[in-house]
Amino acid sequence: MAATTEQEPKLRGDSAVDPRDDKRGPKVRAMFAGIARKYDLLNRIISGGRDQAWRKRTVRMAQLKGGERVLDVCCGTGDLALMFHRRKPKPIEVIASDFTPEMLVIAKQKADKAGVPLPLAAADALHLPFPDASFDVVSVGYGVRNFQDIDAGLRELARVLKPGGRLAILEATPARGLIGRFANWYINRVVPWLGNVLTGSRDKAYSYLADSIQLFPDANALKARMEQAGFKDVRFRKLNLGTMAIHVGVRD
Numbered sequence: 717m718a719a720t721t722e723q724e725p726k727l728r729g730d731s732a733v734d735p736r737d738d739k740r741g742p743k744v745r746a747m748f749a750g751i752a753r754k755y756d757l758l759n760r761i762i763s764g765g766r767d768q769a770w771r772k773r774t775v776r777m778a779q780l781k782g783g784e785r786v787l788d789v790c791c792g793t794g795d796l797a798l799m800f801h802r803r804k805p806k807p808i809e810v811i812a813s814d815f816t817p818e819m820l821v822i823a824k825q826k827a828d829k830a831g832v833p834l835p836l837a838a839a840d841a842l843h844l845p846f847p848d849a850s851f852d853v854v855s856v857g858y859g860v861r862n863f864q865d866i867d868a869g870l871r872e873l874a875r876v877l878k879p880g881g882r883l884a885i886l887e888a889t890p891a892r893g894l895i896g897r898f899a900n901w902y903i904n905r906v907v908p909w910l911g912n913v914l915t916g917s918r919d920k921a922y923s924y925l926a927d928s929i930q931l932f933p934d935a936n937a938l939k940a941r942m943e944q945a946g947f948k949d950v951r952f953r954k955l956n957l958g959t960m961a962i963h964v965g966v967r968d
């Protein structure tokens with residue numbers, strides 16, 4: 717019998733959606749629709765008020781050059797897209813896309829309130845309704861983990877980027893050691909409890925968060941998969957004691 721060194725991650729088994737199901741798109745959409753109204757509040761609470769700073773850093777690492785076109789995929793309630801609007805040098809256009817209409821409604825309300833144009837596209841990240849080489853920058857905040865097929869999703873993001881364009885990914889990453897044990901406890905015990913209490917979500921959306929992080933590639937593995945999907949000069953920066961990472965790669 718062949719020896720195996722890789723341990724299967726231990727999943728909770730009670731989450732709204734099985735993160736191993738490659739046909740989970742409609743279930744993921746329904747889950748995010750159910751928590752859309754409380755999503756921002758939960759983000760602030762779960763991250764201890766740090767989530768906006770991590771988005772800001774993602775925008776900084778994308779290194780806007782001025783007059784560029786930006787696409788924020790899996791935009792949710794629009795925070796990352798709106799930060800690109802505020803960043804100098806200014807992009808010429810920021811488009812936000814997501815496949816959950818309930819999230820897009822909130823993104824639109826925020827853009828209207830901020831008085832900035834934010835064209836929205838209701839679209840699956842794996843089938844974007846844009847021609848090849850349309851954007852200078854593509855960003856994804858906490859979205860890649862939800863892709864039904866991570867490699868197909870990365871290739872689709874590469875497709876809509878111009879050669880030399882940058883992809884910036886902000887994502888939770890499985891942590892190891894003592895920190896990893898604490899992070900696992902927090903994400904498996906505290907977050908699902910908080911999520912279910914505050915959103916009234918009976919479908920265990922915040923258990924899915926825990927399980928999907930367990931299955932997500934670590935920072936080095938994600939870098940390798942970005943390279944395979946057509947990105948070069950991929951670098952990453954870990955945040956929050958290694959439980960979060962920002963990857964940036966250049967479309968070859």
Ligand SMILES: C[S@@+](CC[C@H](N)C(=O)[O-])C[C@H]1O[C@@H](n2cnc3c(N)ncnc32)[C@H](O)[C@@H]1O
Nearest residue numbers: 748790791792814815816819840841857858862
């Ligand atoms: C965890 S939220 C992140 C929202 C936002 N980017 C942020 O920084 O908070 C994930 C979002 O990705 C969207 N999403 C998940 N899978 C998707 C897919 N395949 N195509 C488009 N949107 C997707 C969900 O609808 C949800 O709004």
